[in-house]
Structures are given as C-alpha cells and as structure tokens.
Amino acid sequence: MNKYIRKPYIPLYSEMPKPKDKDIFIFGSKETKKNDSDTAQLAMSRYIGNCGITPEQAAAILGIGRTTLYNYLADTRELTYSMLCVICIGLKLHPDRQRHLFHLCHIERPDREYSTDPRDLIIIEYLEECAFDNAYSLEACNKALKDGKQKMLHPYCLGTEDRK
Numbered sequence: 562m563n564k565y566i567r568k569p570y571i572p573l574y575s576e577m578p579k580p581k582d583k584d585i586f587i588f589g590s591k592e593t594k595k596n597d598s599d600t601a602q603l604a605m606s607r608y609i610g611n612c613g614i615t616p617e618q619a620a621a622i623l624g625i626g627r628t629t630l631y632n633y634l635a636d637t638r639e640l641t642y643s644m645l646c647v648i649c650i651g652l653k654l655h656p657d658r659q660r661h662l663f664h665l666c667h668i669e670r671p672d673r674e675y676s677t678d679p680r681d682l683i684i685i686e687y688l689e690e691c692a693f694d695n696a697y698s699l700e701a702c703n704k705a706l707k708d709g710k711q712k713m714l715h716p717y718c719l720g721t722e723d724r725k
Contacts, residue, residue: 568621571612571653574692587661601665602636605648608662612652623651623699624715640666646684647715650691651699659688680711 580586588594589607609619616634620627625647632638640648645668649659663670671681671688683705690697703713 567618569614569618571614571622573653573695574655583657586655587657599661599665600636601640601662602634604658604662604665606634608652608654608658619652623647640668642668643714646688647699650687650697650702650714653692655692656689679709680706683709683711684714 582591584591584594588599589603593599606616609616612619614622616630617627620630623630625644629638633640633644645663645666648654649662654662660670671685673682673685673689676682676685684702687697687702687705691702699714703715706713
C-alpha cells in the first residue's frame with residue numbers, strides 16, 4: 562500500500578456547477594432541513610464527498626492524520642474552533658456551508674462586524690474568501706497568522722521549512 566496520499570485539487574466555487582437549490586447545496590436534501598436531522602458528521606462527510614475526494618485525501622489536505630479525521634467523522638472526537646476553521650478553509654467550503662457547519666457544532670463563527678481580535682480578523686478574511694480565490698489557502702492563512710505573531714490554526718498545514 563502506498564504510504565503517501567496525493568493531495569488533490571479542490572475546485573473553487575466558481576469552477577463547480579451552480580447548485581439548483583440552496584437548501585440541497587447546504588443540507589443535502591429538503592427533508593434534512595425540514596426534519597432538522599443534519600449532524601456535523603453527516604455534513605462533513607457530505608462536503609468531503611462533494612469535493613470529489615476521499616477522507617484520506619481530505620486528511621492530507623488538512624494536514625491531520627486520517628485517524629483524527631475519522632474520529633471527527635465518527636463523533637468520537639470533539640471539533641474545536643481552530644479545527645473547524647482548518648476544515649472550512651482547507652476544503653474551500655462556501656460561506657453558507659461554513660455557517661451551517663459552525664451552527665451544527667455549536668461554535669460561533671467569527672464575524673467581521675463584532676470581532677476585534679487580530680487573529681479572528683485574519684481567520685475571517687480567509688473563511689470569507691477561501692471558496693472564491695486560491696490565494697486564500699490553509700497554508701497562506703497559517704503564514705498570515707504566523708507573520709502577525711498570532712497562534713496558527715494548525716502547525717502541520719505549513720511546509721516543513723515554515724514550521725520553525
């Protein structure tokens with residue numbers, strides 16, 4: 562078995578077919594929205610599948626171990642604010658999908674209007690733009706946080722020479 566997982570390219574929102582229905586784009590189906598039966602784990606699995614990648618490839622993109630991602634997907638490990646930001650930026654999730662995922666995890670998504678923390682302001686910029694511009698990648702976000710002397714989202718999302 563190959564030890565290395567090739568990191569696939571996740572298309573930007575503008576490069577994907579336009580969704581016909583906003584509810585299906587976010588919730589997966591109208592019934593899920595009506596029954597309020599969506600969970601963070603189902604939503605993450607669905608969003609990973611919509612990117613056309615496997616969980617192993619998603620873990621490689623996010624810079625986390627595949628077991629860690631599987632634990633998040635199985636709900637045996639609780640998602641933190643930083644890890645949720647890593648997932649949203651790394652998978653280039655549309656802001657509507659991000660809001661839904663934050664809501665399901667009961668974590669407040671940072672808002673430019675109310676936030677004064679320099680770290681949150683950098684994260685907000687990357688969350689808002691990651692689905693529309695390749696320059697707003699997970700590595701770039703961590704580099705901007707590091708350059709701003711803020712705590713990085715996840716240290717393994719940088720290249721090895723940038724971690725020091």
